[in-house]
Amino acid sequence: MKSTMMSSPLLLGGMLERAAKIFPNVELVSVRADGSRQRSNYLETQRRAKQLSAALLTAGIRNGDRVATLMWNQQEHVEAYFGVPAVGAVLHTLNLRLHPEEIAYIVNHAEDRFLIVDATLLDVYEQFRPHVQLERVFVVDHGCGQTPGGESYEGLLASAGGAEPDYPALDEEEAAAMCYTSGTTGKPKGVLYSQRALALHSLTMALPDQLGCSCHDTVLPAMSMFHANGWGFPYAATMMGSKQVLPGRNLQPECLLDLLEGEQVTLTGGVPTIWLAVLNALECHRGRWKLAPGLRIVVAGSAAPESMFRRFDKFGVRVIQLWGMTETTPVATVCTPKPHMANWTEDECYEQRAKQGCPSPFIEVRAVNDAEEAPWDGRTAGELEVRGPWVASSYFKLDQSDRWTKDGWFRTGDVVTIDEEGYVKITDRVKDLIKSGGEWISSVDLENAIVAHEAVKEAAVIAVAHPKWVERPLAVVVLKEGRQVKEAELCAFLATRFAKWQLPDAFVFVDELPHTSTGKLLKSKLRQQFGEWQWEQVPAGQRTA
C-alpha cells in the first residue's frame, strides 16, 4: 500500500537554497593563485549558481548534458557543483593531474559539451585541447580580462542577469555529477552520481558518529574537488551551512597551516601524504600555529599509519580515517570509536582508529573469501564488497560487470578483515597481496611497519616471483634525508612483529617511489621495475649482518 507522504525528490538544489535562506552571510573563502583570500557567502553563491544555471539553459544545455570543470577548490567550483546539476546537466570534474592524453580520452568518452576552466589551468587545457571537441570553454579569469582559447566565465554569468532560471522538473535518480576513477590499471571508468546519492551521502556523512558536520564548523576540503565529489565535503558543508575554506592550488604544509589557523578551520580532510607533511611542519615549528580547538582531519585515499594518529593527538588534532572509492560517492565506512572503547588501552584504541571503520547507515559491507562470506572476526580476510544507495551499479558506457556480484554487490578490489565490532580493516589491494608458499602476506602491514622506523620516509612492499615460494616480498625503501640504516636493522625491527616467513627477503633503498596523480603508490610500476629481480640465496632476515 502506498503511503500518503509527499513525493518530494532529494535534489541538490534545495541544499544551496536552504543555505542561502538560513545562512546567507556564512562565508565561502577562496584562496587565489596570488595567495589572497576572496570572500563570498551562501547568498552570493546561490545567486551566482542560479546565474550559471540560467546561462547554461540559454546556451542550450539540456538534461543529461555533461559540463566539465578543470578547477581547483575554489568558489567557482562550488557554483558549478550546484549550478550545473540544478538544470539536470551533469557536472564532470576533470582530474587536472592526469596525463593530457588521459584527460582527452575522458572528455571524449564522457562527451563533455562545455568546459569551465580556471585561468591558471589553461596550460593543462592547451595540452589536451587538440584532441577534444568542446563546444564552448569558459575561463575563470579572476578579473584580468584575458580568456585565451575561451570565453569569460564572468561574462557567461552576467549574461543571465537576475532572471530566475526555468528549472526543469528533476527526478532524484537522474545523474547530477560524474567522476572517472584514476585507476592504476585499465582505462579510466566513469561513475554517474545521482542527485539522490549525493543528497543521502551528504546527510549521512554529517551525522555525529560519521564526520559530525555542523553549522558550527569551518570546513576546509584539502582533497581535490575533482576527486569523487571532493569526498562530499562541499555538499555536506552547504547542507549544514558550515563556513567553507577553499584552498586553491597551494597545499604546501605551511600555507595550509596558515590557512587552518587564520580561518580557524575545525574540519578538514585529504590524503595522508598531505597530512604527514603538515605533521612534520607542526613538529618542526612547535607553537607557531594556533589551530582551532578540536580540529578534525579526515584522512582517506590510502591507509594512514597508526603513528599519524598518535603524533597528531599530541597537538590536540583528531585524525579520523574513512574509506571510500570513486564508486562509493565516496564515503562508505568511517572510523569513529564506540563508547565502550573508552575503556580500552591506548594501544588498542590506536589500533582501532587506524582501521577504516564501520559502514555508514544504509551501506552494507561484507568480506568474501573463496565465494564465502568471511566471519567478522578481525582475522579472516576477504575481498570487500559493498552495497547501498550511493554505490555505483555500473560504469558509464563500459561493460565491467565482473566488478559486481550476481547478487548486486560491488567488488572493491580491497582485501579486508572485519572485526567483531564491525570495523573494516584494509589489509591489501587484491593485486598487492603476496602469496608465498600458499600463504598470504600483507604488503600494507609490512609497509606500515617499515615506515614506523625513525629513519624511513616511505616504503613499498611488492611481490616478486620466487623460484621456490612462487612469490616473496621485496621492500623498496626511501630513507629520510641524511639517514642511513642497514637491511639487517630493518629486518630486526620488523622481526618483533612479523613471523620470519612474512619478512621481506630483501630491502632496496631508492631516492623516491612512483605515485599516481592522486598520491597513491604506483605499485604496478615498481613490479615492472623489479620484474627481473634475482633473489639472493639467503634472505635478508637469515643473513648474518
Next chain:
Amino acid sequence: MKSTMMSSPLLLGGMLERAAKIFPNVELVSVRADGSRQRSNYLETQRRAKQLSAALLTAGIRNGDRVATLMWNQQEHVEAYFGVPAVGAVLHTLNLRLHPEEIAYIVNHAEDRFLIVDATLLDVYEQFRPHVQLERVFVVDHGCGQTPGGESYEGLLASAGGAEPDYPALDEEEAAAMCYTSGTTGKPKGVLYSQRALALHSLTMALPDQLGCSCHDTVLPAMSMFHANGWGFPYAATMMGSKQVLPGRNLQPECLLDLLEGEQVTLTGGVPTIWLAVLNALECHRGRWKLAPGLRIVVAGSAAPESMFRRFDKFGVRVIQLWGMTETTPVATVCTPKPHMANWTEDECYEQRAKQGCPSPFIEVRAVNDAEEAPWDGRTAGELEVRGPWVASSYFKLDQSDRWTKDGWFRTGDVVTIDEEGYVKITDRVKDLIKSGGEWISSVDLENAIVAHEAVKEAAVIAVAHPKWVERPLAVVVLKEGRQVKEAELCAFLATRFAKWQLPDAFVFVDELPHTSTGKLLKSKLRQQFGEWQWEQVPAGQRTA
C-alpha cells in the same frame, strides 16, 4: 540521464539489522509495570523482530495490512516498530488515551486486522472491543501466562522459531506505519508514513544541528510511542546504535528522574507538561539526582515557555524545542543556535531558543498571509505551510484537500512568524487567534506571559465574542497551590510587555484547565464553557484596583 547508482531503497529493516551487527550488545531497557527494568539489546531485538515478521507472514499478514498496537514505550513496541513494516505491513499505533469510542472508530477506519496489546492495557481494549472486528489479538503478558481475550504474544514469536522470514521485496514509498491525529476538532485523520519518510526523518533528526543523536547517547523517549512514531526517537536511536530506555507507563517526575539518573540518559524528549513537573521536582529536591552531564531534553507538542529554558539551564540541562505534527512524521523544525548567536545577550538567546527553530534539511517552510508569502522579518504573521519528503500529502481514506495548497504545501493551521535567521515562531493556532477590532492578538503570547508570573501554574487565553470589538481575550488562570493574586496585579504584570488593547479584558480563576489526551490545552472546551460570557463595561486593565 539516469545515474549509474544502485537502486537501493531506504527501508527500516536495514536500520535494525545494522544495529544488531554493529551494536549487538547495546541495551534496550524497558521499565515494567512493577517498576522493574528488563534489559534486552539490539541483537535480541533483531531476533525477536524477525520472529514477529515470520509469524505475521505465517498468519497471513500481507503487504499493506494494518497491525495495530496498544502499548507503552516498551521493548515489544520497538519489535513491532520494525517487525511489522519489515513484511510490508503497516504498524498502526493506537492512542490509548482516547475515548474508547474514538479508538473503535480509528480501528475500524484503519481496518486493522491484528492487535498487539500490553496486558496492562487490556481494560482499555475491553472498552472498545465490542465495537471492532479484529481478527487476532496478541497479549504481551510479561510471563504471567494470562492472555484473556487474546493469544500470547510470546507464543506468536515462539511459533516462528529461528526461521528466516521470507521478506517480500519492498518499495520505499510503501506505507510502513500509520498514526491518527488526535485533533481537537473533527474526526481523527490517518497519516500513512512511508519507509522512505521514516528513514530520511531518522537520518535528519540525528544531525548535529538537529538533535545530534549518536551511539554515545542513551535515549529515553518520554513522549508516547503511539504519537507520531514516538517523534522518530526509536528509529533514530536504532539507526545510530544508541542505548534506549523505554519508560513504560509511569512518567511521574520522580520516577522519570530516577530513570534519567540511573541509566545516565543523555537525550530525552516529551511534551512541556512532563518537563515542567520534572523541573519542579528538581527544584524541590536540589542535589537529589545526578543527571548525565550535557543531558538534552527535547520539547514539543505545545510551546515551551522561555522560563523553562532558563530554569533547566541552572541544572546543566539543555532544553531544545522543536516543532512538528503527526502530518510531518513529525520533526519539521528544530531550534538550535547558530554560531554568531553566541555573541547575543542572554535575553536575546533565550528569546530565540523559545522559538520553534529552523526548518530541517529538505523541509521547506513559508508563512502565508492573505495568499501572500510573509517576509522573514520576525514580525509578519501568517499560516505556516510546509513541504518535504516526510510531510503528508493527504489523509488515509479521507478527502480534506483544503489542508493542502494548490501548489502542494501542507497547511499546518499554526500561525507563525519567521525571522531573518529562518527561525519559525508559533504565535497561535489559526483558530486560537483573537481578532479584536480588526487586529490580531496572540493568545499564546499572552499565555506565556501570564505563566511567567510566580503565582500562576497554568493559563489559557481564549477569544470571546464582544459587542464592540467582535472578539476580546479572556484569560482563564490556574494558580499555584496556596497562592493568590488579583486581576489587577496580573494586568499590571502584563502591561509592561503588551499594548493596552492586547490585554485580556478579564481574568477568571479556575482549579484546572481542560486538556486533550496528549496534554494540549483543549481550548474548544473553554470556548464552549465561556461562550455566554458577559463582559463588564470596564475591562480589567482599565478598572481601578
